[in-house]
Amino acid sequence: MSEQRSHIITAVVQHRPGVLQRVSGLFTRRGFNIDSITVGPSEKNGMARMTIISRGDEKVLEQITKQLNKIIEVIKVRDLDPQSTVLRELCLIKTHAPNEKSRSEIIQYANIFRGRIIDVSPYSLTIEITGTPDKIDALIDLLQSFGIQKIVRTGPTAISRGSKTI
Amino acid sequence: MKGSKAIIQSLADQGVDVVFGYPGGVLLPLYDEIYDSDLRHILVRHEQCAAHAADGFARASGKVGVCIGTSGPGATNLTTGIATAYMDSSPVVALAGQVATHLIGNDAFQEVDTLGITMPITKHSFQAMDPAEIPPMMKSAFYIASTGRPGPVVLDLPKDVQEAEFEYPETVEIELPGYRPTRKGNPRQIKRAADVIIKAKKPVILAGGGVIISGSSPELGKFSELIGAPVTTTLMGKGSFPEDHPLSLGMLGMHGRKVANFLIDDCDCLIAIGCRFSDRTTGDVTKFAPNAQIVHIDVDPAEIGKNVDVDLPLVGDAKTILVHLIKEIKNNRERTKKWVAHVKEFRSSCMPRLTFDDFPLKPQQVIKEISETVNDDTILTTDVGQNQMWMAHYFTSRIPRKFISSGGLGTMGFGFPAAMGAKVALPEEDVVAVCGDGGFLMVCQDLATVREYDIPVVVCVLDNRYLGMVAQWQKLFYEERISHTRLGEVPDFVKLAEAFGVNAYRAEKPGEVKETLNDAIKSGEPSLIDIIIDPHENLPMVPPGCGLTEMIGEYKVEREVPGEIPYREAAPEKRGD
Missing domain, CATH: 3.40.50.970 (Thiamin diphosphate (ThDP)-binding fold, Pyr/PP domains)
Incomplete structure (x- = not known):
């Protein structure tokens, strides 16, 4: 068995109802791991781009890409090389902030992580942060001590560096 | 034209003259149209039989089989037949009625999520939300079902869409940018495979259903004789090579013939054509063809390396690739002469016994x-x-x-x-x-x-x-x-x-x-x-989790009459289409 690792799979699909169900259904049916899946319109009219994060060895990855390619509405599938890929995730964190001290600490942490405060209430703060999943995990860790009320993450989306496109 | 009439028109355009179906509430518009049409409709007594009959029609003729069921229970009854066709790569188009579009999602009478239910058991599926979608969807459905690796396609047809009027186009254009069924093999890879095959001293060919689907039995026969390789088949490949030919080993696998299971174990090169190495075929995969380099020809790239690790994959239509391979390979009979003699001897030593005068019947x-x-x-x-x-x-x-x-x-x-x-x-x-x-x-x-x-x-x-x-x-x-x-x-x-x-x-x-x-x-x-028949007669078998040579159960053999086995021409022309 070769090594298990996390793979970033990007796919161009026809933007139609049911496509997401076909793709996610495939993962369930074939017993593939799926950590996250994001989808949105692409630069081409009528086409959407998906980013799927999945774990498995090379053999599993090969099956995933081949099986994805069999879906009629899937146009292209690529396994992105993590070395030459930019990966970003958006996360919204609502944290407990009952007093001035905690409030200023949280704002400082958010600044360090280049996050933004997007909502304030007497007892809470909401932070928006974009970055790699690692970076977001790190900020969440720091904020734990204040009491996190809610976390919303989009799951990573990815693009290859340079002029290459798929 | 009404949507329902467009369905009939599309069927006619595809050359369909017979369908197997069972009507129902939401299919009233379609059945009203069938009433006046030339389409031959066979009323089955259960939708599952409509799907199986369409499948049998397709397998016997090579043409697309068509079945019809109403919404809800009609569609769910079709599913067993659709899944059967999917697993065996049979071209079936299933037309399912659906409740009117404004009722979809309301848990209406006889409503079921047909698309959702059939997604994992179809090659593709469509839902027509507008009558203008019907002609291209029907055309696409037949094209997808019958090309590449064939398979069933479902069309979900809401009642109001069947009733709505539209202008039937003069030419029906379809656009399937994500569907490119692979045809030809890679020439360099074919050369490489030929090199491996001509070096083999003990080759065996494993023929699957793909040989039958692609109509490459004549090529398979030529190829087998050219390289001096015996042919074993999967269940789906049965009939792709004449089983009374001296180089035929019959079916392999869990309930396969002893000669096939043992020679697979012995061979140094396995050429698998249009098969998917199912667990019933291979037994324990780690013990499957342990001494062989495996060449795998299949039209579906996802089958390569799915169950068995392959040394040389050839993706493409079996017929095209076999024709190409035959061109690449000069006669290899000299090298495999000893092997062929051994195969014939072994084969005749373990022909299964057929004659029993027992009562009850064996x-x-x-x-x-x-x-x-x-x-x-x-x-x-x-x-x-x-x-x-x-x-x-x-x-x-x-x-x-x-x-x-x-x-x-x-x-x-x-x-x-x-x-x-x-x-x-x-x-x-x-x-x-x-x-x-x-x-x-x-x-x-x-x-x-x-x-x-x-x-x-x-x-x-x-x-x-x-x-x-x-x-x-x-x-x-x-x-x-x-x-x-x-x-x-x-x-x-x-x-x-x-x-x-x-x-x-x-x-x-x-x-x-x-x-x-x-x-x-x-x-x-x-x-x-x-x-x-005798209820106590069992089949010889390879127990689950065992290798192919670990067969159990008495293998009753009868030795063929010694001497030269009458030679018969390999693989007659493909019939029925």
């Missing part, structure tokens, strides 16, 4: 009598279980598309409706369904269909009053605890058939199968033969 004797009665063009369908494996193991198939069986899904109840579909496709050929009593009882209501439409198929019920295959496993692996596999004394199959107005016979002693089957075929009427 299934081997039954298959022997069936073999002796039918001709090369007779289409044989099987059900699933012991009856299927007895046929697969003991029946000699010579021509593609003449042995039809549910391989992947293993659907009990498949044999009889598939025979009905095959007979509708090829009315000139004799069609015999070999079923078990359990499987046949699941679909026996469709005796009404074959009677009403005069579809003269012959059903041979191998009647042992057991779910024989499961009982065999209980005997072998569960301390003979026969849990719920004894079916009991009812029904009387002869009376059952007679109730439907179908000719009925009973065969109990050696010779009677031949006699009754002959009469039944000659009668030109739908017929049933209740064949009472």
